[in-house]
C-alpha cells in the first residue's frame with residue numbers, strides 16, 4: 033500500500049495503523065501505566081474505602097454509558113435510564129435466586145432483557161421527537177420501577193419486598209464475589225469491556241449512523257441509513273449496557289429493592305454526561321469521577337468540621353448538613369449542572385482536551 | 399460525446415405535489431436515459447427542488463409514479479432508494495458539519511458495509527477489514543478523483559463553501575450510485591470552482607469506472623448547455639419544454655419563462 037501523507041507530518045504505512053486507537057508508542061506506554069495503576073496500584077493500597085469509592089465510580093460509568101450513547105451520540109433523549117438498570121439487576125437476581133442460573137449467564141440474560149425492554153420504550157422515537165419522547169422515557173421509569181417491579185416482580189418467590197442476596201450468592205466459577213475487592217475487579221472487567229465495545233461500535237458503520245442521525249437525519253436517510261432501525265438499535269445497546277450495570281451493582285448490595293433505582297438516579301446520570309461532556313466517552317469517565325469524588329470530598333470535609341467543637345458552636349448547622357447529606361449532595365449538583373451548562377457547556381472532556389493541546393503545543397500555544 | 403444507451407433508467411410519470419394551496423408540481427413527467435446528463439432548469443420557485451425531493455423520496459407526491467429501472471419506487475423510503483442506486487446532493491448543503499471530510503464520505507459508504515453489533519463492538523475480523531477496504535476505496539477512487547486529499551482530516555464545518563460543495567459530491571459518489579441527483583452544485587462557486595465541478599461531474603459520467611447517470615438542477619446556463627445531453631424546463635410546476643441543449647436555447651416558451659432574465663440563457667450566471 034502506498035504511503036499516505038497526513039497534514040500533521042506523521043506518516044503511516046497503512047490504513048490499519050491510521051485506524052488504530054493507540055497510534056504511538058507513547059500512548060501504549062501511558063495505557064500500560066494506567067492499567068497497572070487500576071489492576072495493581074489501587075488494590076495494592078489496601079484501603080477499602082478507596083476501593084469502594086472506585087466501585088461507585090465504575091457503576092456510574094457503566095450506568096451513564098448508555099445515557100451517553102442515546103443523548104450524546106444518537107441524539108435521542110432518556111430520562112428514565114434507571115429503569116433499565118433495575119431490569120438488569122432484577123433479571124440477574126431472579127435468574128440466580130429462582131432458577132439457580134450461574135452469575136455470568138445471568139449477566140448476559142440481564143443485558144439482553146434490559147436491551148429488549150429499552151427497545152420497547154424506544155419505539156415511540158420512530159414517530160415523535162422532543163417533549164413527547166421525554167415523557168415516554170419518564171414513563172419508562174415509573175412504569176418499570178414503581179409499577180411493574182414494585183408491584184409485581186418484587187413478589188416473585190415470596191421473598192417479601194426485598195430480594196436479599198446472602199454472601200456467596202454471586203460467583204464466577206470458583207471466584208466468589210463477596211467483597212469490595214472482588215467487586216472491584218469485576219467492575220474493572222465490565223467497565224473496560226463496555227468502553228472498548230462502545231468505542232469500537234462508534235468507529236464502525238453503526239456508530240457513524242447514530243452520529244449522522246443526531247446531526248442531520250435527512251442527510252442520513254438519503255445516504256441509506258434506516259433511521260428507525262438505528263434509533264432502536266441505540267435503545268437496545270443502551271439497554272444492554274444498563275442491564276450490565278444493574279447486574280453488576282447487585283454484587284455490592286445485600287438486597288435488591290426498587291429504592292435503588294429511583295428517578296433521581298436517572299437524572300443523576302444525565303448530570304454525569306452534562307458535566308463530563310456530551311458526545312464523548314471520556315466525558316462519561318470524567319463526569320462519573322467528578323460526580324462521585326466531589327461529594328465524597330465534601331462529606332469528608334463536613335466530617336472534619338464536625339470534629340472541631342469551636343466550629344460547631346459557631347456554625348451549629350454543620351452536623352445537620354452531614355445528617356442530611358443526600359440533600360446537600362443533590363442540591364450541590366443541581367447547582368453544579370446549572371453552572372456547567374452556563375460556563376462550560378462542552379463539559380470536562382472538552383476542557384481537558386484543550387489543556388492537553390495547550391501543553392502539547394507549548395511554548396507555541398495561542 | 400458518448401453514444402447514449404436507449405434504455406430509460408428513471409421515469410417520472412405525471413407527478414402532482416402541492417403544499418396546502420400551493421401547487422409545486424402539476425403533472426410533471428420526465429424520462430432519464432441511462433448514461434446521460436439530464437438537466438432541469440427553470441426560474442426560481444419553478445419546482446425543481448421539489449421534483450428532486452420526490453425522486454429521492456423526501457417528499458411524497460399526491461399523484462403520479464416514479465419508476466427506477468422498471469421498478470415502481472413511488473412508495474419506497476429514501477434509504478431504500480439509496481440502496482437501489484439513487485444518490486444526491488442538496489441545494490442547501492446538508493453535510494455533517496461536525497465530522498471530518500473522511501467521516502462524511504465514510505457515511506456515503508454505509509450501504510456497502512455490513513458490520514453488525516457483535517463484530518463491530520469487538521472490532522476483529524470482518525468489521526476491521528471492512529473499514530480498511532472502504533478507506534482504501536475512498537482514497538483510491540474518491541479522494542483522488544475530487545482532489546480533496548489535503549482536506550481529508552479537516553472538520554467540514556470549517557471548510558470554505560466551495561470545498562463543502564465538493565465534499566458533498568464526494569459523499570454522494572461514495573455510494574457508487576447509478577443515478578446522481580445534483581441540486582445546484584455550481585451555486586455560489588467562483589469561476590474556477592465551477593470549472594472544477596463541471597469536470598468532476600463529467601468524470602463521474604464518462605469514466606468507465608463510474609458511468610453514473612446525472613440529473614442536474616442548475617441555474618448556470620453556460621454549464622448546463624455545455625455538459626447536458628438533455629434539458630427539461632420547468633415553470634410554475636409544469637414542464638414547458640424539453641430537448642437537446644441547442645433546441646432549448648432557441649425555444650420561445652423558455653425565453654418567456656425567463657422574461658427579464660433573457661440574456662442569462664447565454665451567459666454564465668453568478
Ligand SMILES: Nc1ncnc2c1ncn2[C@@H]1O[C@H](COP(=O)(O)OP(=O)(O)OP(=O)(O)O)[C@@H](O)[C@H]1O
Pocket residue numbers: 417420421422440441442443444445446447448449489
Ligand atoms: N416544504 C415546502 N412547504 C411548502 N411549500 C414548499 C415546500 N417546498 C417547496 N415549496 C414551494 O414549492 C414551490 C417550488 O419550490 P422549489 O424549491 O422546488 O423551487 P426551485 O425550482 O427549486 O427554485 P430555486 O431555483 O429557487 O431553488 C415554491 O413555491 C415553494 O415555495
Ligand SMILES: [Mg+2]
Pocket residue numbers: 446447448489
Ligand atoms: Mg431549488
